[in-house]
Amino acid sequence: MRSGNCGFLIRPIRPGERWAVLAITLRAFGPIGAFFMAFTPLKDSLVAVAEDGRLIGAVALGFFSIRQERASLISYICVHPGTHGRGVGAALLEAAVAACAERACHQVFAAVDGYNSRSWSMFHSHGFQMLGVTDQIREFRCRWPLLIFRTFHYTDAAHFLLRLRLNADSEPADAPRSGVPSLVLASLALCLVTVIAIVRRDHLVHTPSPELIAISFAVVLAYTALRVAGTASAAAFMRFPLRYRLWESGVGVGLVLAALFGVIYPAAGSYYHSDVRFRYTEARDRMGKLALAATIPTLVALGTVLFGNLPLPGQYTESAVILVGVSLGMFDTLLCFFPFQAMGGGHLRRWNKAVWLACGAVFVLLYLAVVGVIGF
Numbered sequence: 001m002r003s004g005n006c007g008f009l010i011r012p013i014r015p016g017e018r019w020a021v022l023a024i025t026l027r028a029f030g031p032i033g034a035f036f037m038a039f040t041p042l043k044d045s046l047v048a049v050a051e052d053g054r055l056i057g058a059v060a061l062g063f064f065s066i067r068q069e070r071a072s073l074i075s076y077i078c079v080h081p082g083t084h085g086r087g088v089g090a091a092l093l094e095a096a097v098a099a100c101a102e103r104a105c106h107q108v109f110a111a112v113d114g115y116n117s118r119s120w121s122m123f124h125s126h127g128f129q130m131l132g133v134t135d136q137i138r139e140f141r142c143r144w145p146l147l148i149f150r151t152f153h154y155t156d157a158a159h160f161l162l163r164l165r166l167n168a169d170s171e172p173a174d175a176p177r178s179g180v181p182s183l184v185l186a187s188l189a190l191c192l193v194t195v196i197a198i199v200r201r202d203h204l205v206h207t208p209s210p211e212l213i214a215i216s217f218a219v220v221l222a223y224t225a226l227r228v229a230g231t232a233s234a235a236a237f238m239r240f241p242l243r244y245r246l247w248e249s250g251v252g253v254g255l256v257l258a259a260l261f262g263v264i265y266p267a268a269g270s271y272y273h274s275d276v277r278f279r280y281t282e283a284r285d286r287m288g289k290l291a292l293a294a295t296i297p298t299l300v301a302l303g304t305v306l307f308g309n310l311p312l313p314g315q316y317t318e319s320a321v322i323l324v325g326v327s328l329g330m331f332d333t334l335l336c337f338f339p340f341q342a343m344g345g346g347h348l349r350r351w352n353k354a355v356w357l358a359c360g361a362v363f364v365l366l367y368l369a370v371v372g373v374i375g376f
Helices: 018-037 088-102 117-125 133-151 180-201 210-238 250-261 280-307 317-333 344-351 353-370
Strands: 008-012 046-050 055-066 069-079 107-113 159-165 242-246 269-273
Touching: 008 088, 018 055, 018 069, 046 088, 055 088, 055 133, 069 088, 069 133, 088 107, 088 117, 107 117, 133 180, 180 210, 180 242, 180 250, 180 269, 180 317, 210 242, 210 280, 210 317, 280 317, 280 344, 280 353, 317 344, 317 353, 344 353
Parallel strands: 069 107
Antiparallel strands: 008 046, 046 055, 055 069, 107 159, 242 269
16 A cells, blocks of 8 residues: 555555446546446556545556566556646556566556657656557567557557566667658558458459559558658648657557458558657647648549549559548548547647538538539
8 A cells, every 4th residue: 555645545446446446537538438448457456545535546457478477557547637736647657567566577568648648758757668569579579469469458549558667777768760661561551451441342252353452552652642741741841840650559450440341440550749758739739730731632632533534544443542532531530539539630620620620521522422422
């Protein structure tokens, strides 16, 4: 049992306190977030208790083994909104790390929203560093799928894996990178997702033809080039240093949705400030403008194919252009709520609601044209 500095103590969770913790997650994460958090086991968790006996925070802990080493996962830290500013979250994190050390863990993992600046700062101040997807594959190799399974978040659409090494000299600092390898990997994943989605949607039972694969690659690369050009130009104009980062579950979720439903989940990652400790509240307006710079080329390309009467080569070109364009456009405009708040639509809405509504209206018109409701 650990005492806090501001009138609270931290102790292991007791039987019957699960509902009190879920009530805090409801206040902290909202109804949808709390719904997904409800599936997280809490038997090894710690809670923060105020002097009057009320639970004011909790940290969900889990333990597993990988590479014959003991490891732990901080699934989430939740703090009652009425107690922000009292150091409850930092105290819970410190207590969780101490509990992991007591159980001889070598590594502590945590999945944190890339735009949750407060959480990023808290974890970094306690020695956690980001472990990117490419770094995970390089370090864990054939055990990487096990790491993903053990650290998977139900709602980690825009989460990254952080790690703290225990009983080590120090965790190497995040090195500045361009993010180009991650962007290339995301583009290749989107190509594969597009092929699977077209095959699934058109009920093709034979092996995808070289033409289908080539057209899917060409369409995805064309969209990517347009969006990268728009984003890079806007970033250069605003002198905003960018880095593309892969999300933890982006590729896997995309492959599953394409195989099951024939739809494209195009969000394998997103652009972030090159400094992982940037304050999103200070960069919100610029992130919104960057999202607009990527959205406009997508909507223009989709509209040109729909209404331009352009001669398109190949049997699958129009299907690929429309399928990818509609998927990108939806995430760029309409999907701005949890767990998609880190997509382009979320950035647009937080920056300028009028611009967001205008882009959304344009996309809806294009989508209605796709399904044949309207025509020009």
